[in-house]
Amino acid sequence: MSRRIVGFSLTALTVIGLLLAGCAPQTVTVTIPVKETVEVPVQVTVPVPVSAPKGAVTVLGVWGGSEFEAFAAAVEPFTKETGIGMAFETSREQATVLVTRVQAGNPPDIAILPQPGLLVDLAKMGALVPLENIVDMDQLKKDYAQAWIDLGSYDGHLYGIWFKGALKSLVWYNPKAFQEKGYPVPTTWDEMIALSDRIVADGGTPWCIGLESGAASGWPGTDWIEDIMLRTAGPEVYDQWVNHEIPWTDPAVKRAWELFGQIARNEKYVWGGTTGVLSTNFGDSPRPLFDTPPGCYMHRQASFITGFFPGGVKAGEDYDVFAFPSIDPRWGVPALGAGDVVVMLNDTPEARAFIQYLASPTPHEIWAARGGFLSPHRGVDLKAYPDDLTRKQAQILASAEVFRFDGSDLMPAAVGAGSFWTGVMDYVGGKDLDAVLQAIEKSAQDAYK
Amino acid sequence: MSTVRRVLERLPLHLAVIGLCLIWLLPTVGLLVSSFRPKDAVFATGWWTVFRFPLDFSQFRLDNYIQVLTAQGLGRAFLNSLTIVIPSTVIPITIAAFAGYAFAWMNFPGRQVLFVIVVGLLVVPLQMTLIPLLRIYNRVGFSGTFLGIWLAHTGYGLPFAVYLLRNFFGSLPKDLFEAAYLDGASPLTAFTRLALPLSVPSLASLAIFQFIWVWNDLLVALIYLGGTEKVAPLTLRLSAMVQSLGQDWHLLTAAAFVSMAVPLLVFFTLQRYFVRGILAGSVKG
Numbered sequence: 033m034s035r036r037i038v039g040f041s042l043t044a045l046t047v048i049g050l051l052l053a054g055c056a057p058q059t060v061t062v063t064i065p066v067k068e069t070v071e072v073p074v075q076v077t078v079p080v081p082v083s084a085p086k087g088a089v090t091v092l093g094v095w096g097g098s099e100f101e102a103f104a105a106a107v108e109p110f111t112k113e114t115g116i117g118m119a120f121e122t123s124r125e126q127a128t129v130l131v132t133r134v135q136a137g138n139p140p141d142i143a144i145l146p147q148p149g150l151l152v153d154l155a156k157m158g159a160l161v162p163l164e165n166i167v168d169m170d171q172l173k174k175d176y177a178q179a180w181i182d183l184g185s186y187d188g189h190l191y192g193i194w195f196k197g198a199l200k201s202l203v204w205y206n207p208k209a210f211q212e213k214g215y216p217v218p219t220t221w222d223e224m225i226a227l228s229d230r231i232v233a234d235g236g237t238p239w240c241i242g243l244e245s246g247a248a249s250g251w252p253g254t255d256w257i258e259d260i261m262l263r264t265a266g267p268e269v270y271d272q273w274v275n276h277e278i279p280w281t282d283p284a285v286k287r288a289w290e291l292f293g294q295i296a297r298n299e300k301y302v303w304g305g306t307t308g309v310l311s312t313n314f315g316d317s318p319r320p321l322f323d324t325p326p327g328c329y330m331h332r333q334a335s336f337i338t339g340f341f342p343g344g345v346k347a348g349e350d351y352d353v354f355a356f357p358s359i360d361p362r363w364g365v366p367a368l369g370a371g372d373v374v375v376m377l378n379d380t381p382e383a384r385a386f387i388q389y390l391a392s393p394t395p396h397e398i399w400a401a402r403g404g405f406l407s408p409h410r411g412v413d414l415k416a417y418p419d420d421l422t423r424k425q426a427q428i429l430a431s432a433e434v435f436r437f438d439g440s441d442l443m444p445a446a447v448g449a450g451s452f453w454t455g456v457m458d459y460v461g462g463k464d465l466d467a468v469l470q471a472i473e474k475s476a477q478d479a480y481k
Numbered sequence: 482m483s484t485v486r487r488v489l490e491r492l493p494l495h496l497a498v499i500g501l502c503l504i505w506l507l508p509t510v511g512l513l514v515s516s517f518r519p520k521d522a523v524f525a526t527g528w529w530t531v532f533r534f535p536l537d538f539s540q541f542r543l544d545n546y547i548q549v550l551t552a553q554g555l556g557r558a559f560l561n562s563l564t565i566v567i568p569s570t571v572i573p574i575t576i577a578a579f580a581g582y583a584f585a586w587m588n589f590p591g592r593q594v595l596f597v598i599v600v601g602l603l604v605v606p607l608q609m610t611l612i613p614l615l616r617i618y619n620r621v622g623f624s625g626t627f628l629g630i631w632l633a634h635t636g637y638g639l640p641f642a643v644y645l646l647r648n649f650f651g652s653l654p655k656d657l658f659e660a661a662y663l664d665g666a667s668p669l670t671a672f673t674r675l676a677l678p679l680s681v682p683s684l685a686s687l688a689i690f691q692f693i694w695v696w697n698d699l700l701v702a703l704i705y706l707g708g709t710e711k712v713a714p715l716t717l718r719l720s721a722m723v724q725s726l727g728q729d730w731h732l733l734t735a736a737a738f739v740s741m742a743v744p745l746l747v748f749f750t751l752q753r754y755f756v757r758g759i760l761a762g763s764v765k766g
Contacts, residue, residue, distance in 0.1 A: 090709070094725040097732075121708030122721035129703055136615030138624055146725060245727075315727060316524060339728045342521050 088117040089382045092130060093144035093372075096122045102402045106395035116382045126150075134159045139377040142386055144195065146372050147441040148183050149448070154375065155186040161376040162189040166384050167391045175391070175411045179435045184373055192373035193391050196399070197408040199429045200255050200334040200368040200438060201262075201356040204318060208350065209326045221263070221359040224330075225294070231329055232300045239295055239302045240328035241309045242317025243457060250453030252314045253292065253460065254440040255368065256332060261288040262366045263359040267434050274439040276447075276480040280473040281466070289465055291359070296460050303328040309460055315340040322350060332356060334370065335425050339404055347421040355428070367432035370441060371408060400426070444479040451475035516734035517541040523731040545735035549722070554710045558718035562696065562743075564627055565706075565714055569634035569695045570688055573642050576635070578684065581646030582672045586658055596647065602640040610636075611704050618705060625712060630705045637701070638691050649683040650676055685754030693744045715740055 095103055100122060107118050121140065123129050127150055133139045134157060145151055154160050169190070173181065176194065184192035203224075210217070213234065218224035228238035243253050262270050265284040272278045273285055299305045303320050304312060318337055320327025322345055331337070338347070345351060358365050374390050376383050389395060396407040397416040406426045417423040429435075440448035451472045459468045514528040519542045531540055549555070583589070584596045614633065615624060623629030653676065661671045677684075699716045708717045719736040723729055 092708075096721040097724045097729045099724045100721065119709045119711075121713075122717075123703055123708055124720065124723070124725065125700075125703065132611050132615065132704055135612045136619060136624075138615070138619045319524065336726060339724065339726070340524075342524065 087115060087382065088119055089142060089380070089386045090140040091118055091120045091142045091144065091386075092126060092133075092140040093120065093122060094124055094126050094146055095120075095144070096124070099404075102399045102405065105402065106398040107389075109394060109398070110386065110389045114385055116385060118386070130154070134377065141378040141380055141383040142374060142376055144372050144374050145192070146370075148192075148373060148437060149441055149443075149445065151184065151192050151373055151375055152186050154377075155189070155191050159377055160191045161379045161383075162191060163193065163376065163387060164190050166376070166387055167193065172391060175393075175409050177408070177410070177430070177432075177435060179437075180371075180408050183437055192375045193387060194371050194408045195374050195390055195396070197369055197371040197406045197429050198334045198336050199406060199425045200370060201259050201366070202333065202335060202353050202425065203356055204321065204331045204333060204337065204351055204353050205329060206321045206326055206350065207348075207352040209321075209329060215329070217354045218357055219354075220357050220361075221291070224357055228295070228301055228330075236326070237301070237303045237320075237328045238330055240312075240317050240320050240331045241296055241302050242312035242314045243309055243460065244311055244313045248449070248453060250456040251440065252317075252333065253296065253456030254448075254452050255334065255438065256292045256296070257288050257456070258436075258439045259332070259356050259368050260291045260359065261285070261439075262368060262434070262436055263356075263363050264288055264291065266360075266363045267366060267436055270436055270439065274442050276443075276476050280469045280476060286465065286469060289459065289469070293459060293465070297462075306460055306462070310457060335406055335422075336404065347419045353421060353425070364434070366434035366436060367428055368436055368438060369408075369429055369432075370438040443476075446479040447472065447476045512734050512737060515731070516545055516738055517543070519544055520731050523734070545732055546739070549719070549732055549735045549739055552718070552722060554713075554718060555715075557710060558713055558715045561712055562714040562716075565630055565634070565702065566692060566695045568627075568631045569638070570691045572631060573635040573638040573691060574684060574687055577639055577642030577646050577687070578677065578680070579672070580639075580643045581648075581650050582668075582676050584643070584647040585650035585653075586671075586676075587668060599640050599643050603644065607637050607701070615704060624705060625707050627706075627712070630702060633701055633705050634691075634695050634698070638694070642687055642691065645683060645687055646680065649680055653679060682754040685751045689748055689751050692747050696740075696744050 093100075093103070100120065104118070104120065111117055126143070126145070130139065130143055130150070131153075134154065139159060143154075145154075151160070167190075172190075172193075180194045181190065184190055184194060205217070209215075213231075213236075215227055215230070216223070218227050231238040241252065241256075243250055245251055258270070261273060261284070264287055265273075269278065269284050273282070278284065295301050296309055297306060302309050303317075314333070315337075318331040318333065318340065319342060321329070321331055322342055338351075341351065355365050356368075374387065376387055393409055393411040393413070396405075396409045396412045399405040400407060400412060400416040400422075401418060403418045403422070406422070406429050408430055410430050412426070412430070414423050414426060417426055440452050442448065443452065455468045455472045458471075459465060511528045514531055515523055518528065518531065518540065522540065534540070580599075584592060584599075618624040618629050623632070657675060658671055661675055666674070697716065698714075699720065702714050702717055706712045706714070708721065710718075713721075719733070719740060722732050722736065
């Protein structure tokens with residue numbers, strides 16, 4: 033009896049199974065795959081190595097889209113002349129990928145890092161090749177300001193050549209709107225505040241600030257505070273602050289935050305109020321400059337922000353720029369900047385040639401001509417830049433007497449890419465300044481150990 | 482009369498379901514609308530503003546799609562993705578089917594312990610394996626090869642696949658296999674002629690899971706394969722369209738739908754097995 037039932041259900045199930053198998057091409061996946069897995073590897077039995085074949089150099093960078101195209105164009109003459117090709121990998125998760133590859137033992141030949149902090153980390157790991165004997169040091173000292181050379185060095189060795197720079201101490205404005213209302217371009221902080229009050233009295237909004245940037249929200253505020261700090265306390269105190277030789281609760285630091293708050297926490301000064309400041313993406317924030325009537329009149333942001341401007345606006349006509357003004361006349365108008373540094377991880381003849389080429393003015397000039405690029409290289413012909421506005425910035429960047437690198441990029445990540453960012457958000461959101469600074473100080477005490 | 486009452490009774494349910502669906506779909510709809518808007522419009526106003534003039538088709542453009550589809554190296558990236566994804570789906574499922582059957586129906590010493598270890602691997606974050614595995618790969622010359630990434634995806638996919646299939650095979654009636662053995666079937670015959678045909682739904686749903694996971698993967702490819710044009714899959718190529726500070730992110734709206742096309746196709750062809758497969762092993766008999 034039970035045997036018959038089993039037999040019956042067995043046939044029934046087999047029939048169902050066969051039906052399923054018949055109408056389902058998926059059963060095929062179980063049989064064909066075996067063939068396929070045997071077949072496909074045959075095509076790839078010779079593994080394609082990540083490290084490109086001889087006569088090429090592998091480069092890992094963060095540049096994508098038109099940035100990469102510009103860099104590829106800048107490298108073209110090198111490939112033509114030497115026959116050495118470039119295999120470029122773009123990854124915006126560069127720090128993760130690079131550290132993983134270094135630890136696993138297959139780093140790219142060259143990496144282009146957007147922050148000197150990573151250079152120091154890699155140098156400490158012993159992953160970088162010193163460049164003193166690879167590039168002509170005498171020439172390099174002529175081509176780059178000492179500040180840039182120091183930023184590319186660690187423990188007495190040169191590890192990086194700066195390729196692309198960004199100037200941060202800039203205030204963007206709409207010259208047409210300024211002219212129409214008869215506003216002067218301010219040259220001191222007090223004039224700038226007076227102008228802001230005047231704009232408010234005229235019924236306008238002086239500033240556009242946007243702090244939102246995904247997980248990195250708050251960083252535009254850190255640039256503000258760094259710029260103010262350079263102008264109120266001077267470069268030496270700035271360095272002490274970056275190296276955590278003075279605490280975050282120091283009066284000099286507090287004053288910089290207060291001056292930032294004077295603008296960013298003033299509901300009448302900022303487009304959209306403090307809520308707007310907190311929730312507007314940094315890339316979208318300058319757009320009201322170009323509205324009619326202007327949603328705001330001034331925007332403090334680095335040179336790269338032009339890449340976010342709406343299509344069709346013209347440099348010099350629709351937007352212009354003035355240097356973030358002096359606060360304490362003693363410290364004048366220092367320049368805050370950032371940049372990308374080229375480092376070498378594998379000592380190959382190809383990589384040496386590549387580094388030597390990038391230290392020459394040619395690739396800088398090629399990218400400069402395509403726009404959206406500033407070079408810290410002094411040998412770069414200023415005529416290479418596409419417009420006067422860029423030329424002006426390039427000149428400031430290459431020749432600034434007091435130049436400091438973006439401090440948050442130099443601090444340990446837990447502070448510079450952590451509590452400093454969140455502190456800015458908290459402060460603009462209305463939190464008490466002392467509490468904010470104490471919180472950052474607490475994280476800094478752990479991070480700088 | 483009664484139908485009216487039934488409709489009225491079920492109305493709140495229907496409204497709730499429709500409401501949930503709308504909330505669920507909203508971000509995707511926003512993405513879709515944005516992907517058809519020109520760059521300046523995307524940056525200037527929210528996607529919902531198109532509904533002010535829903536019949537004004539001039540506000541929709543194909544620019545983003547054209548730019549994404551004509552990007553250099555996209556065809557190659559598509560091929561690379563397929564080269565990665567097909568073996569990376571087929572290999573683990575094949576292995577898992579054998580292993581699942583063995584764990585469910587074959588008696589051998591240490592069966593339970595082995596199974597517990599495999600299930601335990603489910604909770605190991607794959608990020609922990611990146612450096613040690615890459616080191617081994619460098620030594621044997623697998624890094625940057627398709628073979629290497631197939632094996633990596635196979636390893637990462639196996640614990641779940643084995644777990645799901647063992648539970649499915651375990652839920653098949655025991656009598657079935659006893660009868661097969663009585664009729665003289667070897668374990669292999671019982672597996673290929675009996676267990677496999679019965680498990681098509683769960684195999685299909687597993688294939689969907691694994692396919693989509695591998696297709697969307699960025700990290701594993703980035704580490705083991707690298708982003709050079711020769712080997713980079715679609716995800717790497719698309720993410721490289723955005724500049725270092727996120728400029729041109731509007732292209733990602735269109736890129737998302739381009740990249741979605743293949744998984745959607747796979748899902749809809751296999752979806753009738755999908756729900757059945759999810760229920761795999763939930764009811765005995």
